[in-house]
Amino acid sequence: MMYRLLIGRCLSALATALIPTTLTLAVLRVTGDGGALGIVLACELIPMLLLLPVGGVLADRFRPARVVLVADLTRCLSQAAIAAELLLGLNRLLDLALLSALAGAAIAFGSPAVPRLVVAVVPVRDRLRVNARIGVVTSLSAVAAPAIAGTITVGVGPGWAAGVTAVLFACSALTLGGIRTAARPRSDAALDERGRTCPVRLLGPGAFSSFGQDLAHGWREIKERPWFLACVLGHGVWHFVAGLFLTLGPVAAVLHLGGEASWMMIVQSGTVGMFLGVFAAPRLPIRRPLTAVQAGAACYLLPLVALAVSAHVVVLAAAYFVAMFGLGLLSPLWETAVAEEIPEGALGRVRSFDQLISFASRPFGLAVAVPLAGLTGVTALAVTGGVLVAAANLAAIAWSPPRRARPAEEVAAGPHGAATGSG
Incomplete structure (x- = not known):
């Protein structure tokens, strides 16, 4: 099942990464208007932000594989409709905006279910390694997708690129949706006041809480963990500042550091750094993961200082390499630490809050940078x-929970779970 999970996440990550380039080229080809592109992109972002809390509740109420199945099938249908629209030459901006909104809603429902799916499939001792592998395939997808989408669009048109994206979403839906996980008990279990699974008899009449109660339970889990809230707010600042750098950096590189090739050098150095960070995360002897997570996020200070002092392009590229190496460490360590600290019954709701802050902060940084x-x-x-x-991010370290002792079976398996293989 773990290999199926990895393959499905790879397909979904590649399909997701294809969308921005395909949609950008399609809208610009149809309208030639940057304002129209902004409207279409906003139509995807707004429903995603509004519906993420709802997605978190559903992720905790239903089997995560089923939630991911429906979400990816919905994105498949939206991309197939965009492909048909473009191939038939209809080219209606309103249609593209509505279909993008549908895709944004599907992301809101599917994203919180993914951490629960990993927890349901992967044993504790293997989670860091699996999260690192998911990080690798996601990073590679982010690098390869713009080139793939651009090549298909230039060669045969954006409609075909959207069609390929739809096929990938269909494959990921069937792959992830077919993963067998334990059913959420309906007749004899529900959530207690802290969002944990417990027998219905402890709750009395009305075994299942309302949507509002579920949402309140999720927020209670967050409030009981100041370290989580502090870390998430720090990560929100990271995303906001990344938006600033990714707007100001290209302008500085093109105007003052040697042109477009200089910016491509900076970006590619960051890509290499992130890939190496993800690769190194399960292999380094990290005793306090949350401290490493926050220190990794704080490394984004370096490229901003280099940008501020108009450093040479090589220095800026090296600074961005270190910053993105920190991000590479952050991603799998954070996924693993949160899955260990948050009860599985509330994981979808808690992670939806995390994703809401992240998804909202970077576009805001991009918008206000200039x-x-x-x-x-x-x-x-x-x-x-x-x-x-x-x-x-460094201040959040003060709220880190004390490190817990590793279970005996995890110690026996070693740092990479070698005793059990990779399944």
């Missing part, structure tokens, strides 16, 4: 952003 730079100057904005991202 206006803020016009008010303060690039140097002041970069320094401020760097100080904020370092301070917010």
